[in-house]
Amino acid sequence: xxAIKKEYWKDKANKxxxxxxxxxxxxxxxxxxxxxxxxxxxxxxLLQGMNRAGILELPVWLNYYxxxxxxxxxxxxxxxxxxxIGYFYAGLSHSLGGLLxxxxxxxxxxFWMKIFGFVLAVIPILQGDASVMYTFYPPMAxxxxxxxxxVFIVLGVWMLAFGAFINxxxxxxxxxxQHIPIISFFATGVFVLLFFxxxxxxxxxxxxxxxxxxxxxxxxxxxxxTLFWAFGHTLVNIWYMTAISAWYVxxxxxxxxxxWSDLLTRIVVIALVIMNITGGFHHxxxxxxxxxxxxxxxxxxxxxxxxxxxxxxxxMFAVFEKTARKKGGRGLVGxxxxxxxxxxxxxxxxxxxAAFIPAGAGGIVQSTNQLNQVAxxxxxxxxxxxxxxxxxxxxxxxxxSYWLVPYVSGRVLTKEINKLGVIQTIVxxxxxxxxxxxxxxVGLLGSPRRTSYSTYxxxxxxxxxxxxxxxxxxxxxxxxxxxxxxxYAVFHMMFLAPKGETEFPVADVExxxxxxxxxxxxWGLWIVLMLGLVSMAYVIPLVDFIVNAPPGSPPFKTW
Amino acid sequence: xxxxxxIWLTLSFGMIIGFMLITGYQAxxxxxxxxxxxERIDPQKVxxxxxxDNPGVKQIGENEYEVVMTLQIFSFTPxxxxxxxxxxxxFTMTSKDVTHxxxxxxxxxxxxxxxxxxxxxxxxxxxxxxxxxLCNEYCGSGHQLMGTTITVK
Amino acid sequence: xxxxxxxxxxxxxxxxxxxxxxxxxxxxxxxVIFLTYLLIYGLYMxxx
Numbered sequence: 001x002x003a004i005k006k007e008y009w010k011d012k013a014n015k016x017x018x019x020x021x022x023x024x025x026x027x028x029x030x031x032x033x034x035x036x037x038x039x040x041x042x043x044x045x046l047l048q049g050m051n052r053a054g055i056l057e058l059p060v061w062l063n064y065y066x067x068x069x070x071x072x073x074x075x076x077x078x079x080x081x082x083x084x085i086g087y088f089y090a091g092l093s094h095s096l097g098g099l100l101x102x103x104x105x106x107x108x109x110x111f112w113m114k115i116f117g118f119v120l121a122v123i124p125i126l127q128g129d130a131s132v133m134y135t136f137y138p139p140m141a142x143x144x145x146x147x148x149x150x151v152f153i154v155l156g157v158w159m160l161a162f163g164a165f166i167n168x169x170x171x172x173x174x175x176x177x178q179h180i181p182i183i184s185f186f187a188t189g190v191f192v193l194l195f196f197x198x199x200x201x202x203x204x205x206x207x208x209x210x211x212x213x214x215x216x217x218x219x220x221x222x223x224x225x226t227l228f229w230a231f232g233h234t235l236v237n238i239w240y241m242t243a244i245s246a247w248y249v250x251x252x253x254x255x256x257x258x259x260w261s262d263l264l265t266r267i268v269v270i271a272l273v274i275m276n277i278t279g280g281f282h283h284x285x286x287x288x289x290x291x292x293x294x295x296x297x298x299x300x301x302x303x304x305x306x307x308x309x310x311x312x313x314x315x316m317f318a319v320f321e322k323t324a325r326k327k328g329g330r331g332l333v334g335x336x337x338x339x340x341x342x343x344x345x346x347x348x349x350x351x352x353x354a355a356f357i358p359a360g361a362g363g364i365v366q367s368t369n370q371l372n373q374v375a376x377x378x379x380x381x382x383x384x385x386x387x388x389x390x391x392x393x394x395x396x397x398x399x400x401s402y403w404l405v406p407y408v409s410g411r412v413l414t415k416e417i418n419k420l421g422v423i424q425t426i427v428x429x430x431x432x433x434x435x436x437x438x439x440x441x442v443g444l445l446g447s448p449r450r451t452s453y454s455t456y457x458x459x460x461x462x463x464x465x466x467x468x469x470x471x472x473x474x475x476x477x478x479x480x481x482x483x484x485x486x487x488y489a490v491f492h493m494m495f496l497a498p499k500g501e502t503e504f505p506v507a508d509v510e511x512x513x514x515x516x517x518x519x520x521x522x523w524g525l526w527i528v529l530m531l532g533l534v535s536m537a538y539v540i541p542l543v544d545f546i547v548n549a550p551p552g553s554p555p556f557k558t559w
Numbered sequence: 560x561x562x563x564x565x566i567w568l569t570l571s572f573g574m575i576i577g578f579m580l581i582t583g584y585q586a587x588x589x590x591x592x593x594x595x596x597x598e599r600i601d602p603q604k605v606x607x608x609x610x611x612d613n614p615g616v617k618q619i620g621e622n623e624y625e626v627v628m629t630l631q632i633f634s635f636t637p638x639x640x641x642x643x644x645x646x647x648x649x650f651t652m653t654s655k656d657v658t659h660x661x662x663x664x665x666x667x668x669x670x671x672x673x674x675x676x677x678x679x680x681x682x683x684x685x686x687x688x689x690x691x692x693l694c695n696e697y698c699g700s701g702h703q704l705m706g707t708t709i710t711v712k
Numbered sequence: 713x714x715x716x717x718x719x720x721x722x723x724x725x726x727x728x729x730x731x732x733x734x735x736x737x738x739x740x741x742x743x744v745i746f747l748t749y750l751l752i753y754g755l756y757m758x759x760x
Contacts, residue, residue, distance in 0.1 A: 221658065286670050288672070373667045
């Protein structure tokens with residue numbers, strides 16, 4: 001009884017006083033790494049855009065593929081993961097009454113493991129010994145140090161996942177019969193996926209290392225590739241889930257509205273957790289050695305992930321409309337005028353959501369079985385993930401930064417920085433629309449991804465792509481300006497903005513909301529269902545690849 | 560859940576199921592599925608294994624050709640293929656080293672070509688012209704030079 | 713006069729809880745998905 005009272009008091013104190021300095025330091029450190037990563041990764045992206053447009057020939061020491069590998073790793077592995085962790089750890093701290101001292105320690109160990117792993121991975125990339133892209137498909141073999149670095153990154157992620165589980169479990173023990181606060185519910189889902197999603201890649205890297213070191217001669221390429229994508233696409237959906245957590249939990253508060261149905265929100269989280277990992281297979285629709293029926297089943301599983309997103313689309317519009325109508329909004333679309341367009345904390349996530357409409361549509365269509373042949377490995381795909389990650393996810397992160405950074409820094413968002421944020425959002429939107437639009441189109445015409453500028457010996461078809469590729473340079477330049485504005489804003493809010501209190505803007509549920517049933521809290525069951533679905537998806541093909549394996553492949557260094 | 564939401568979810572997801580049914584029908588009834596051939600091969604002995612010991616273009620019927628092709632950094636063997644307009648061409652491919660992608664612009668030819676596996680894909684070339692063939696999976700420093708043409712006369 | 717006032721209030725209440733904007737918006741989402749499908753499917757069929 002005493003303990004419960006104490007906990008309760010801590011919750012209240014936390015809400016009143018804001019985040020503790022120790023917890024704030026964790027989130028700040030993760031955010032700093034994330035935004036430094038986007039600064040460097042963005043610059044590398046600009047170099048590629050210039051090269052692809054035929055404007056810039058990269059020097060030999062700064063080879064296109066080296067730059068691309070680093071760009072991918074910085075933005076796909078560093079930016080997104082560090083932001084996700086910093087953001088959710090702030091959410092755990094806020095909603096669970098502070099992080100446990102032990103969890104705080106784990107967060108720091110995880111932080112340094114990830115940094116150490118990243119340094120190990122980046123050294124061979126810079127030396128030109130690991131130009132293997134973030135997918136590192138065997139039998140291309142990087143220097144062993146690259147894979148050892150990846151191991152540390154994964155171990156760091158696990159440390160953070162377990163830290164989150166420990167904190168949530170502790171809270172549940174002290175709050176029997178209560179629902180995990182919504183932001184921690186999202187965090188639990190994300191960390192469950194981070195853990196289970198990174199297991200396959202851990203297994204893959206675990207047997208790549210002895211092969212890269214020369215201790216074993218050959219490797220099974222299809223098993224590696226399949227394990228990679230079981231991880232690769234889960235990772236994508238983890239960021240997406242992080243982004244939608246902000247849409248469901250914080251955006252309604254920023255527009256002075258109420259949260260969407262708590263039950264339906266939790267169902268979306270559960271559905272995404274259960275169905276995610278099996279989605280990775282749609283990267284292998286045109287691979288040899290997988291039967292058409294297995295592929296068809298997988299396409300169905302991939303598209304099933306669209307269902308919670310369709311629920312989200314409805315939920316977001318409904319929250320907006322309800323809020324706007326309360327403020328006197330009228331008409332079929334006229335009520336949109338009542339939304340706070342001048343507030344970057346709303347504008348950026350709103351455009352992020354809007355971008356997910358074509359991004360999701362493109363995703364659905366390109367993974368519809370043989371239609372994948374139109375898009376696979378073309379620039380279309382690059383355009384697709386710049387819409388999904390570069391806009392939907394990253395713009396949500398940007399929008400979040402305008403309250404999260406002041407919150408953890410004990411400062412406030414000033415009018416000037418808000419204005420800067422609005423300009424940044426517009427610059428970023430124009431840049432991404434131009435770049436990703438051109439990428440989509442030129443991809444349909446046949447231009448391949450992950451290829452430095454080439455006319456294919458002055459082939460007429462390849463030359464006809466040039467005008468579209470030019471937009472990559474224009475868009476890339478705008479995006480670089482956007483990166484500079486954003487990074488300036490973040491560091492300003494962290495170190496220079498006036499001191500003050502910023503709210504952690506968790507929206508309330510509707511006053512007349514029906515209570516959420518307790519079955520949503522059965523995480524054990526969700527994990528069992530997830531593992532069941534994963535086995536249904538992967539046991540048949542993996543067993544086939546292992547039992548009917550061709551002779552393996554020796555390592556190649558082809559760059 | 561609101562009634563409008565139920566209707567939306569039914570219609571929108573129903574539409575996606577509809578897409579699946581169309582592609583499923585084409586894949587299984589019309590044999591238009593994605594390239595999935597699965598025969599295995601020793602990736603270190605491609606040159607000694609039939610049919611890749613003799614790569615090239617073979618006429619196998621009226622207006623029907625088989626192209627036996629190996630992919631290796633950074634080229635296609637055979638290079639520069641010529642077929643008459645209206646021919647159906649069956650490509651049988653494997654990789655001698657890393658993972659490659661076989662793509663022909665302006666067609667539906669798009670298949671992964673991996674060491675240890677034989678990939679097959681078929682296309683009918685009705686329109687005369689020069690088709691650009693390229694590798695669409697990053698395969699090394701000369702990846703951007705891995706291209707050739709198919710001439711349809 | 714009184715009657716029209718009542719009518720007006722009713723209209724306001726109706727506007728207040730109306731979901732037509734949401735329905736319109738998700739219909740746009742559905743439309744985008746359908747058009748994207750038409751584009752890619754059309755291209756696929758044209759290239760057979």
